[in-house]
Amino acid sequence: MPKIKLAEKTINIVKEICAKYDNNEGELINVLHNVQAKLGYLPAEVQELIAKELNSSVAKVYGVVTFYSFFTMTPMGEFPISICMGTACYVRGAEQVLDEFKRQLKLEIGKTTEDGKFSISCLRCVGACGLAPVVMVGEKVYGRVSPQQVRKIIAEYQDGCPSS
Amino acid sequence: MSEKINLTINGIPLRVDQNTTILEAAEELSIKIPTLCHHKDLCVAGNCRVCVVEEVGVKKLPAACATPVHEGMEILTNSLKVRNSRKNIIELLLSEHNADCTKCYKNGNCELQTLAAEYKIINQEFIHLPDTKCYTIDEFSPSIIKDDSRCIRCQRCVRTCAEIQGVSALTVGYKGDHMKITTFFEKPIADVVCTNCGQCVNHCPTGALIEKNYIEEVWEAIADPKMHVVVQTAPAVRIGLGEELGFEPGSRVTGKMVSALKRLGFDAVLDTDFTADLTILEEGTELLTRLKKVLVDKDPDTHLPLATSCSPGWIKYIEHMYPEYLQNLSTCKSPQQMFGALVKTYYAKERNIDPANIVSVSIMPCTAKKFEANRPEMHDSGYRDVDFVITTRELAIMIKQAGIEFTHLPEEHYDKIMGDSTGAGVIFGATGGVMEAALRTAYEIVTGREVPFENLNITPVRGMDGVREATIKIENPLPDWSFLDGAELNCAIAHGLVNAKDLMDSIKSGKKSYHFVEVMACPGGCLGGGGQPIPTSPEIRQKRMEAIYAEDMDMPLRKSHDNPEVVHLYESFLEKPNSEKAHHLLHTKYVPRQRF
Ligand code: SF4
Ligand code: SF4
Ligand code: FES
Ligand code: FES
Numbered sequence: 001m002p003k004i005k006l007a008e009k010t011i012n013i014v015k016e017i018c019a020k021y022d023n024n025e026g027e028l029i030n031v032l033h034n035v036q037a038k039l040g041y042l043p044a045e046v047q048e049l050i051a052k053e054l055n056s057s058v059a060k061v062y063g064v065v066t067f068y069s070f071f072t073m074t075p076m077g078e079f080p081i082s083i084c085m086g087t088a089c090y091v092r093g094a095e096q097v098l099d100e101f102k103r104q105l106k107l108e109i110g111k112t113t114e115d116g117k118f119s120i121s122c123l124r125c126v127g128a129c130g131l132a133p134v135v136m137v138g139e140k141v142y143g144r145v146s147p148q149q150v151r152k153i154i155a156e157y158q159d160g161c162p163s164s
Numbered sequence: 165m166s167e168k169i170n171l172t173i174n175g176i177p178l179r180v181d182q183n184t185t186i187l188e189a190a191e192e193l194s195i196k197i198p199t200l201c202h203h204k205d206l207c208v209a210g211n212c213r214v215c216v217v218e219e220v221g222v223k224k225l226p227a228a229c230a231t232p233v234h235e236g237m238e239i240l241t242n243s244l245k246v247r248n249s250r251k252n253i254i255e256l257l258l259s260e261h262n263a264d265c266t267k268c269y270k271n272g273n274c275e276l277q278t279l280a281a282e283y284k285i286i287n288q289e290f291i292h293l294p295d296t297k298c299y300t301i302d303e304f305s306p307s308i309i310k311d312d313s314r315c316i317r318c319q320r321c322v323r324t325c326a327e328i329q330g331v332s333a334l335t336v337g338y339k340g341d342h343m344k345i346t347t348f349f350e351k352p353i354a355d356v357v358c359t360n361c362g363q364c365v366n367h368c369p370t371g372a373l374i375e376k377n378y379i380e381e382v383w384e385a386i387a388d389p390k391m392h393v394v395v396q397t398a399p400a401v402r403i404g405l406g407e408e409l410g411f412e413p414g415s416r417v418t419g420k421m422v423s424a425l426k427r428l429g430f431d432a433v434l435d436t437d438f439t440a441d442l443t444i445l446e447e448g449t450e451l452l453t454r455l456k457k458v459l460v461d462k463d464p465d466t467h468l469p470l471a472t473s474c475s476p477g478w479i480k481y482i483e484h485m486y487p488e489y490l491q492n493l494s495t496c497k498s499p500q501q502m503f504g505a506l507v508k509t510y511y512a513k514e515r516n517i518d519p520a521n522i523v524s525v526s527i528m529p530c531t532a533k534k535f536e537a538n539r540p541e542m543h544d545s546g547y548r549d550v551d552f553v554i555t556t557r558e559l560a561i562m563i564k565q566a567g568i569e570f571t572h573l574p575e576e577h578y579d580k581i582m583g584d585s586t587g588a589g590v591i592f593g594a595t596g597g598v599m600e601a602a603l604r605t606a607y608e609i610v611t612g613r614e615v616p617f618e619n620l621n622i623t624p625v626r627g628m629d630g631v632r633e634a635t636i637k638i639e640n641p642l643p644d645w646s647f648l649d650g651a652e653l654n655c656a657i658a659h660g661l662v663n664a665k666d667l668m669d670s671i672k673s674g675k676k677s678y679h680f681v682e683v684m685a686c687p688g689g690c691l692g693g694g695g696q697p698i699p700t701s702p703e704i705r706q707k708r709m710e711a712i713y714a715e716d717m718d719m720p721l722r723k724s725h726d727n728p729e730v731v732h733l734y735e736s737f738l739e740k741p742n743s744e745k746a747h748h749l750l751h752t753k754y755v756p757r758q759r760f
Contacts (some may be wrong), residue, residue, distance in 0.1 A: 011361030044349050048760045058348040058760040059356070066337040 275306020419575025
């Protein structure tokens with residue numbers, strides 16, 4: 001595991017969040033939640049810092065991070081792909097869409113492609129059930145996605161920015 | 165007065181206190197309910213469910229270890245329903261367990277194996293999962309091996325490391341099918357904050373956590389005719405070993421142990437208690453020197469409290485957790501390492517043996533001592549000071565392998581040159597013992613009189629409370645020590661690292677200030693060490709403690725400075741305590757380590 005030195009700014013973000021929760025070990029999950037929202041993921045160095053701030057053990061922090069699939073230790077891709085797995089999307093074939101993304105990118109859920117471009121995650125209902133199944137790439141929403149469209153969506157981002 | 169509860173177990177009525185669990189109530193009737201995740205030293209987890217019982221009229225089977233009794237409860241511990249469900253649970257555990265018991269180090273001393281044998285789990289009903297899983301075996305530590313394929317995820321180790329040691333090197337990672345016992349980022353145990361104390365090993369019911377054993381290496385050394393193999397035995401081994409070999413907890417088997425070691429073929433059977441006595445002279449002198457420097461010379465570079473350094477688990481803990489307090493540690497090596505450094509210098513010279521042909525073996529109640537012997541600093545004799553460290557348990561295995569009928573052995577005495585000891589040396593094996601031994605000597609150096617306690621028993625420092633305090637008032641000192649006249653020496657003792665943490669935090673926050681503190685990593689001190697016989701419990705440790713103090717009372721000499729061989733060692737070799745030579749051989753340095 002190569003050591004990354006955390007940027008001053010990152011350190012401050014993490015410390016602030018811990019302080020917001022009174023550096024209370026019992027708030028670990030909330031702290032992790034907030035930190036991930038800010039940083040996108042929870043690398044080893046961030047977990048160490050959190051453990052230190054909360055006066056907890058790194059192993060405990062790691063245990064919680066690995067327990068909840070919501071938490072991720074790998075940075076999200078430049079274009080994070082989120083597939084809705086809510087009921088409406090699910091019954092309309094979200095799983096096949098997900099499988100197609102996984103197959104095309106040769107990627108597991110929660111992982112990022114080697115070039116750092118794409119990552120895949122699942123979401124619960126995003127509130128656009130009328131458009132089910134729904135896929136989001138970054139902020140952009142795609143509705144009524146079929147497995148056949150997956151290649152096209154990926155291609156949009158393949159060479160740099162999407163042609164919007 | 166707490167309320168009483170009436171219930172029946174297997175039709176037998178009984179009355180117990182409120183908040184008693186079904187498991188405890190059954191114990192009062194001498195009814196055994198099998199358990200796995202439950203351990204008397206730890207909080208209730210209730211995750212294995214092997215302790216299920218039936219409550220008449222209730223559909224779901226409660227877990228006996230986690231369910232308190234209530235009025236009118238009717239419990240069945242051996243109904244058909246209970247038996248079937250228990251058997252199912254054991255089978256399920258075995259289906260994900262690498263149960264090739266004949267190839268397991270814990271064969272014959274495994275709680276899962278015992279249950280499987282009791283319930284005659286012969287026809288495996290469930291598929292065998294270990295082949296489909298990719299389990300890791302971590303063998304990087306010189307002290308401990310962790311084999312996930314033998315783990316039943318009872319989490320005793322995780323609770324031990326958190327509740328008894330406050331270290332939390334181990335954690336439960338992932339969930340469901342992927343759940344495993346792991347460390348930060350799944351690093352080897354050797355690379356994290358683990359102190360090598362071995363308490364997790366002592367509390368693991370299976371072969372998933374074991375000591376790294378050096379039994380074959382020791383046999384090879386013994387078999388080599390060129391080699392002079394010297395063995396030393398730590399204080400707590402003599403009151404623990406019997407438990408592995410047919411004696412009740414609390415049995416004192418010193419003489420039989422010495423006799424067994426001679427029969428195993430060691431060339432000299434010597435005593436770590438000898439260097440325990442030596443430690444007292446070195447550390448006592450260090451304490452008095454520091455007191456003088458602080459109180460008289462007002463030296464800003466000298467730090468109090470002085471903290472004992474005999475427990476290598478405690479040393480590694482403070483190196484990780486409180487590196488800013490490393491100057492407070494006594495520079496004295498542990499008795500094991502003092503012994504090692506002397507065996508290949510002083511002893512070799514006295515016996516006229518080439519140190520290159522000496523193999524030094526130590527029998528320890530401790531797994532951290534394996535790590536300690538392996539530290540790069542521990543080569544002051546010009547060789548590796550202690551070649552092999554084996555635990556009380558490993559010694560018992562060797563005795564059995566050699567076909568020695570331990571119970572029938574005669575009692576024999578330690579050999580000469582580093583075989584003499586006093587009662588002060590033996591109490592090193594109990595929490596508070598180093599403190600007591602040091603006070604017996606330091607008080608006498610300062611005042612010329614014996615410590616003012618009946619029979620030299622400094623009872624305020626004894627006991628099993630996690631942190632204990634004592635104040636010793638010094639009156640009418642000898643002229644050299646007049647600066648200590650009327651001084652009150654504040655001492656504190658902690659055992660189990662979770663208590664050490666409390667002690668250190670109270671010092672760090674300025675809430676407490678002491679002159680001298682003793683810390684032992686393991687609960688009860690070495691007698692509850694990670695290398696001692698399994699099982700362990702508060703009652704067993706209590707019995708071992710009584711045995712230690714009885715051993716002390718029976719020794720003709722009770723004060724370290726009276727040990728004739730120690731006196732001779734100074735006269736003929738080291739000159740005086742804390743001399744340059746003593747510093748070179750008997751003292752050491754510490755290294756700050758990453759907290760995480
Ligand atoms: S390593 Fe041992 S104590 Fe720890 S969970 Fe596994 S079986 Fe239980
Ligand atoms: S040896 Fe001690 S410190 Fe290390 S994991 Fe086991 S209980 Fe924790
Ligand atoms: S279920 Fe997918 S948007 Fe509601
Ligand atoms: S022993 Fe009761 S649930 Fe494990």
